[in-house]
Amino acid sequence: MTRNGNLNNMAGVAKLPSVRKEIRFLPIRKANLMKLFNSLSGKKETFVPNDPSRVTMYVCGPTVYNYAHIGNARAAVVFDVVFRVLRHEFDHVVYARNITDIDDKIIKAALETGDPIDQITQRFTRAYNEDMAALNVLPPSVEPKATEHVDGMLSMIADLIEKGAAYEAEGHVLFHVPACESYGAISKRSREDMIDGARVEVAPYKRDPADFVLWKPSTADQPGWDSAYGRGRPGWHTECAVMIKEHLGETIDIHGGGQDLKFPHHENERAQAVCAHEGAPLARFWMHNGFLDVDKEKMSKSLGNVLLPHDLVESMPGEAIRYALLSAHYRKPLNWTASGLDRAKQALDRLYRTLSTLPGPHKASGPPESIRKALLDDINTPKAQAGLFDLARQANSSDNDQEKARIKQQMLAAGELLGFFQQEPESWLQSAGQAPDIDPDEIERLLELRQRARAAREFEQADQIRDQLEAEGIILEDGPDGTRWRLG
Ligand code: AMP
Numbered sequence: 001m002t003r004n005g006n007l008n009n010m011a012g013v014a015k016l017p018s019v020r021k022e023i024r025f026l027p028i029r030k031a032n033l034m035k036l037f038n039s040l041s042g043k044k045e046t047f048v049p050n051d052p053s054r055v056t057m058y059v060c061g062p063t064v065y066n067y068a069h070i071g072n073a074r075a076a077v078v079f080d081v082v083f084r085v086l087r088h089e090f091d092h093v094v095y096a097r098n099i100t101d102i103d104d105k106i107i108k109a110a111l112e113t114g115d116p117i118d119q120i121t122q123r124f125t126r127a128y129n130e131d132m133a134a135l136n137v138l139p140p141s142v143e144p145k146a147t148e149h150v151d152g153m154l155s156m157i158a159d160l161i162e163k164g165a166a167y168e169a170e171g172h173v174l175f176h177v178p179a180c181e182s183y184g185a186i187s188k189r190s191r192e193d194m195i196d197g198a199r200v201e202v203a204p205y206k207r208d209p210a211d212f213v214l215w216k217p218s219t220a221d222q223p224g225w226d227s228a229y230g231r232g233r234p235g236w237h238t239e240c241a242v243m244i245k246e247h248l249g250e251t252i253d254i255h256g257g258g259q260d261l262k263f264p265h266h267e268n269e270r271a272q273a274v275c276a277h278e279g280a281p282l283a284r285f286w287m288h289n290g291f292l293d294v295d296k297e298k299m300s301k302s303l304g305n306v307l308l309p310h311d312l313v314e315s316m317p318g319e320a321i322r323y324a325l326l327s328a329h330y331r332k333p334l335n336w337t338a339s340g341l342d343r344a345k346q347a348l349d350r351l352y353r354t355l356s357t358l359p360g361p362h363k364a365s366g367p368p369e370s371i372r373k374a375l376l377d378d379i380n381t382p383k384a385q386a387g388l389f390d391l392a393r394q395a396n397s398s399d400n401d402q403e404k405a406r407i408k409q410q411m412l413a414a415g416e417l418l419g420f421f422q423q424e425p426e427s428w429l430q431s432a433g434q435a436p437d438i439d440p441d442e443i444e445r446l447l448e449l450r451q452r453a454r455a456a457r458e459f460e461q462a463d464q465i466r467d468q469l470e471a472e473g474i475i476l477e478d479g480p481d482g483t484r485w486r487l488g
């Protein structure tokens, strides 16, 4: 009987509070090696969830007025791996990634295109989900939309005003930054830096230059909601603070996003949530992915170098794009190049080719410890990718079918953690133009013929068959238990 089973039985018999407490914390044992870099402490820390039976993660999602670019995709893919690893280590993980469907950029897009706002937001929410699905990004557990949480935002704003942390001025409601003593804890910026960096217009009605908007007025042609402060709309930072509270709770385990969001967005989300919740931390771990540049340049419309997964998937499998996005550690910058993407594709071709030759069922077992450990060590995806190649090498050099089958199942399990091998090897190789033109039954028939020729010592005919298959790109390997074929 497992330790888990023992404890459950004990709980059934004794019902002692101390035993129940032990059961509550039991799942930690499985994941006690997980370390994550926490932007708040600036250190790698052991990740122990607040409630291991409900691990909570929130990631700031897209503002839906355009297709996601490859930098946005990096954030989605990185946190998808975090989600996959957490799901592997803990029984229940709730992952919320929001949709920002009210924002000035959306209003601007509607003015430019003449399309109604809800048409734009629905179109690009769908496109975002389709593009991310093409990169094997799992749907989050919840995908809250800002426009569906305006009531919650208005009640948080009212609460902050009552607590003296926010004030109304000329149709706006502003958060008063000096009300949050620890403001700046995530970005580690000085107050002067923050005021400069926020690049917010220092409006005359602000009590402090760092104060930021929780609610702003809408003109008649702008979307808006009636409120005690007049018709208006929420500020971006309030949206996330409220969606976190409503879907995950006051204090969550992990809050993620790209490093550009540390300031002002995450500082502002955190300040208002901490004030609204009597000092309770908003997130215990703050994780930030590094930026992606294209050919060493920041992506920008003016440079014309903005790459969209939506376009890239026309000529590259989404899984290869994903592989390239995970080829640098998530906290490091990633320089995106066409040759890097080609290398990612070739790496997957090689791994799929190995998988296609391995015997046994196409079924995942547990991931090998080396790959699990790499991922538990602050999501070291490049090390995990190298681990896949170690496995492939072991499999290719083994002549033991049982071992090969075991490695295949380990590779598939590691693939589930990383979001690779989501296709049957044959279909990957087929679409990669690597599948033999010749059908596998025909190959087996020729192998049988060659076997008979060899048994009859008709070596010339046997060699002819080998040459014919080689010309089709099929390599034969004679072993103690017969001949196996693989793609060359
Ligand atoms: P946005 O829609 O601009 O709010 O961005 C959505 C997510 O993508 C956020 O987590 C951003 O930090 C992230 N992001 C935006 N640009 C990049 C980039 N070039 N590299 C990495 N992450 C990015």
Ligand code: ZN
Residues within 6 Å of the ligand: 059, 060, 061, 240, 265, 269
């Ligand atoms: Zn956010």
